[in-house]
Amino acid sequence: MQPCLVDAHVHLYDRFDPRAILEAAAENVARLAGKLGLDPVPPGFLLLTRTAVERPLESVFAEMPAGWSGEQLDTPGSMRFSAPGRPDLHFVPGWQVVSLEGLEVLALGTAERPPESRPVDETLRAVRRAGGIAVLPWGIGKWCGRRASVVRGLVSGSGAGAFFLGDIAGRPGLLPRPALLGEAETRGWRVLPGTDPLPFAGEERQIARLGFQADFDPAAPVESLKDGLRALAASPHAVGRHETPGRFLMHQLALQLRKRLGGARKPSG
Template sequence: MTGTAPLGPGPLLVDAHVHIYPRFDRAAFLDAAAANVRRAAAARGLDPDTPGWLLLTETAADHAFAELAEQAATETGPGGWRLRPTGDPLCLLAHRDGQAPLGLLAGRQIVTEGGLEVLALGTGATFPDGGTLADALARVAAAGALAVLPWGFGKWLGARGARVRAAVARAAPGTLFLGDNGGRAGPRPRLLAEAEAAGRVVLPGSDPLPLPGQETRAGGFGFVLDAALDPDRPGASLKARLAALATSPPVYGRTTGALPFAGNQIRMQLRKHGISP
């Protein structure tokens, strides 16, 4: 790969909650992510070639990283993108002329009892859905991944919110993060501020939905990380940088407005009932 690469020297623009669903056109996904990163760099007065990192949070049914890794073995990719493997099996580097360079880090999403989600950043392991929140967090820790509790509409209220607060209170520093979500509307959830006051770190991400048009959202909401990564072990390096954060990094991008948010929620309900949106 020539030119700038997603390894630094920094800053990096990081989206910590990324899905690549089977319905997403891979070239359109990468094009949009790179364009979103370029816009974010411009908005913050950064170099237009500021690298972007997409931290994948694939469901148990999705295997986009593995598919892209097969293409990277021959340094090819969709739509003119060049994918390159690294010495770290959890990382791929992506480049296309005229676009912001991108790094992709493997990871998973676990849905626990009651619908609470846990993100496992930086792992090639797979995890079963179901079970308790505590069980999921223990499995993520055993896999050596970074655990994130992402915001979800209505999921941090009542008894479920109490379980999230209890998990945050029990966790040792640097072992559990909270996740803000670019798909939300309205004010920032209060629990994020509470967690930060208790010394926890919030890692924002875009969280694309499995809906038409959502492939354009990746890279559009995240955080700024002033770090250079080890070219031999970029995934481990990135995870170490995140684990060492003492405070939440600066946020870039905007959350979804009220009307798009409401429309997406309606389309997701239709999808759950077998009606194609």
């Protein structure tokens, strides 16, 4: 097994520049490695959470950026990108859907898209049946009111060993960590950190800004990573940075304006 750095919540929106995606992700992976004292820099694993408005990976990189090469991996829809002097980047297929209750659900490591608008517990089980890692990510305003009760009900249930919760880089770093995340961890739930970049030009440079260290087998990179995540006894240590209050407010205003102007739907979180 070899070490790697993982971003567990990655979007590839149409406004993202393919070359900037790779260059920024490589730089951010190297930055995270520096924080952890890892030398040489290990590969990065970018776990895609594709929505209905995003193109598939092979379409995003239909024209390979100069200096980079790509090859298929052990799981359908996954690719490894390499460039001299850069850490390898493994892109892993996955989906983001919205449950009947309005909660986001991530299906990591599977090309099979879960059903939309189904009860959240049913959606989580569908992801697991498809061989994916099922994650309920925290989101701005998503765990409030009635939906908070749904999340709390899940947390107090028996899903700690089967499913995960998620944290995102867009959460303001100066504010207290959401109480439900800590409550869930005391009950055995594991929290996976990820970036969750927003659908604005330039946001591709945030990919791999927040992540965690894991291990993988180069002979079966995607499946071995998934097996390692399933075997986690506790939440991995998050490395990187969350959002500043100023940028957080700016992004929320931009998202509201985009919604009013009829932009493609992007759940905040």
